[in-house]
Amino acid sequence: QAGLAVAALGGSPLAEHGVGRNAVKQALLAQLVGAAGMAEMRAIKAALDPTGKLAPGVLLAR
Numbered sequence: 001q002a003g004l005a006v007a008a009l010g011g012s013p014l015a016e017h018g019v020g021r022n023a024v025k026q027a028l029l030a031q032l033v034g035a036a037g038m039a040e041m042r043a044i045k046a047a048l049d050p051t052g053k054l055a056p057g058v059l060l061a062r
Helices: 002-008 023-048
Strands: none
Touching: 002 023
16 A cells, blocks of 8 residues: 555655565555556566566566
8 A cells, every 4th residue: 555655646656676576566556557567577588588588477478
């Protein structure tokens, strides 16, 4: 809830430390960017890392 409140005020609750394996931050990111945003990020990840070797299981796990 705090992260959504920060975003509502124009701030960014997810900044220089990223999201990574943190389940709370992953859920917040999904809420902030929506299903379409997550799909776009997965498409970019797949294009840049088709074999899934870079940071496996971090944020955009298959």
